[in-house]
Amino acid sequence: METQGLIEAAKFIGAGLAMIGALGAGVGVGLSVQGAVSGMARNPDAYGTLLTSMMLGVAFAEAIAIYCLVVAFLMLFVL
Numbered sequence: 001m002e003t004q005g006l007i008e009a010a011k012f013i014g015a016g017l018a019m020i021g022a023l024g025a026g027v028g029v030g031l032s033v034q035g036a037v038s039g040m041a042r043n044p045d046a047y048g049t050l051l052t053s054m055m056l057g058v059a060f061a062e063a064i065a066i067y068c069l070v071v072a073f074l075m076l077f078v079l
Contacts, residue, residue, distance in 0.1 A: 011079060015072040025065035032057035 036054035040047050 011075055015075045018068055018072040018075060021068035022065040025061045025068070028061035028064075029058050032061065 032054055036050045036057075039050045
């Protein structure tokens with residue numbers, strides 16, 4: 001009876017720890033956009049190249065956040 005509550009608590013703690021990766025993804029998106037905007041301000045001619053690189057960086061960082069979310073949902077609802 002008591003072990004069921006312990007298992008539920010462990011699931012919630014594990015899902016919370018899995019979402020720490022989303023924090024890193026948020027920082028990565030922020031740094032990517034900051035660098036691109038700074039580069040665009042310094043050299044407006046490189047706008048297209050910087051925008052493409054920024055979009056790729058944001059997409060890859062968001063993919064990591066989505067993986068973290070999927071792992072957290074798996075821990076909560078499947079295990």
